[in-house]
Amino acid sequence: MMRKHFSKKYINAVLPLFLGLFFSCEKFVDTTAPEIREYTVNGEDGTGEVMVDTLSTDLIVTAYFVDDYNLLSYKLGFEYKGTDDSPGLRFPAYLVYEDTFAIAGAQTEIYQTFTVASGQTTGSLFAGTGEYEIYIQAKDRALNESQVSRIPIEFKNFAPYFKFPEYEIDTITHQQANSIIINAYMDDLDNNMNQCEMLMYWRMPDEIEESGYYDSLIHDFALIDPVPGAGQFDISEMYSFPDTGLYDLRVSGFDQRRNNTLAQITFKVE
Numbered sequence: 001m002m003r004k005h006f007s008k009k010y011i012n013a014v015l016p017l018f019l020g021l022f023f024s025c026e027k028f029v030d031t032t033a034p035e036i037r038e039y040t041v042n043g044e045d046g047t048g049e050v051m052v053d054t055l056s057t058d059l060i061v062t063a064y065f066v067d068d069y070n071l072l073s074y075k076l077g078f079e080y081k082g083t084d085d086s087p088g089l090r091f092p093a094y095l096v097y098e099d100t101f102a103i104a105g106a107q108t109e110i111y112q113t114f115t116v117a118s119g120q121t122t123g124s125l126f127a128g129t130g131e132y133e134i135y136i137q138a139k140d141r142a143l144n145e146s147q148v149s150r151i152p153i154e155f156k157n158f159a160p161y162f163k164f165p166e167y168e169i170d171t172i173t174h175q176q177a178n179s180i181i182i183n184a185y186m187d188d189l190d191n192n193m194n195q196c197e198m199l200m201y202w203r204m205p206d207e208i209e210e211s212g213y214y215d216s217l218i219h220d221f222a223l224i225d226p227v228p229g230a231g232q233f234d235i236s237e238m239y240s241f242p243d244t245g246l247y248d249l250r251v252s253g254f255d256q257r258r259n260n261t262l263a264q265i266t267f268k269v270e
Contacts, residue, residue: 030069030142038064039149041134046151053116054156055127061112065138065146071108074138075100081152082130088165091251091263092119092157095127103138118159119261129157129189160188160253162263171266179240180267186226186233186253193226193233195254200239203246218242228256241269 040062044051053059065071077098084094095116103110117124131154138146164184174180186196198221203213219239226233241247247267254260 030140031144032068033144034065034067034071034138034140034146036063036136036138036146036149037066038062039136039151041151041153044151046149050131051151051153052156053153054158055116055118059114059116059134059153061114061134061136062110063136063138063149064109065103065107067106067138067140069106070141071103071105072139072141072143073100073102074110074136076112076136077134078125078127079133079135080130081133084130086163086165087168088163089167089170089265090128090164091162091261092126092128092159094130095125095132095155097125116155118157118259127155127157128161129155156189158189158255158257159259160186160193160255160261162186162251162253162261164263164265167265170264171268173268173270174241176241176244176269179238182235182237182239182249184235184251184263186235186251187231188253188255190255190257191231192228192256193253194228194256195225195252196223196233196235197252198223198235198237199250201248201250202242203248213246215248241267244269 039045042051042057042060061076063074065074075098078095080094080096082094101110101112115124117126120126131152133150133152135148135150137148162184164182166183182198186193199217200219200221201215202218204216205212206214221237223235223237235251247269249265249267251263252260253263
């Protein structure tokens with residue numbers, strides 16, 4: 001009886017202390033952000049002269065991340081920092097790209113290779129001439145984010161480029177009753193353009209084709225070729241759509257180095 005009474009007394013004395021200790025303990029929250037200890041692009045850390053890339057070599061990105069506990073991911077991107085804010089659709093466009101990659105551990109080193117080409121190809125990014133920054137940021141499992149590290153780079157694209165000042169998107173809705181005037185220009189960094197071709201295709205329905213359409217060439221604008229060294233090549237052509245449907249305007253530009261650029265705008269004619 002005495003033992004039972006002692007046990008109950010003991011529990012009554014200890015329980016408040018235990019409960020007080022339990023409820024006074026705060027759950028640990030990780031608030032420390034990861035760090036980027038090293039970050040280079042093609043061996044450069046961004047402290048010297050701005051790198052210049054002529055879109056002929058791969059970009060090799062390396063970084064070393066450190067966290068108190070466990071890393072989760074990092075994001076890597078390209079941001080255009082040039083001064084061209086003129087309206088219109090550009091081919092090739094200025095490169096805007098970002099992707100997120102999973103990582104783990106308290107210390108992680110990463111290695112990524114990107115190919116930036118003069119025109120759109122499978123597996124490659126492509127960029128218009130201009131100033132850019134390649135940025136990187138790490139995140140841990142508590143969702144703390146590191147500071148953003150940036151390395152400046154200048155891309156020089158020696159292929160021709162097109163600008164359509166009156167269009168902001170590459171898919172245009174148009175009324176069949178109205179003719180269109182296509183205003184555009186082609187230019188080139190080293191001023192050696194020597195050929196320009198502009199064609200209109202009609203996408204004809206076809207159940208056999210995987211896309212459901214086949215391309216039918218319905219008009220060749222027969223542009224006079226640009227003269228190397230003459231500067232910007234202006235285009236202004238009128239066209240009337242024969243019927244409703246989907247049409248692709250395809251413009252190809254070439255230079256003396258055999259670089260070429262394709263621009264395509266789709267018209268939904270109602």
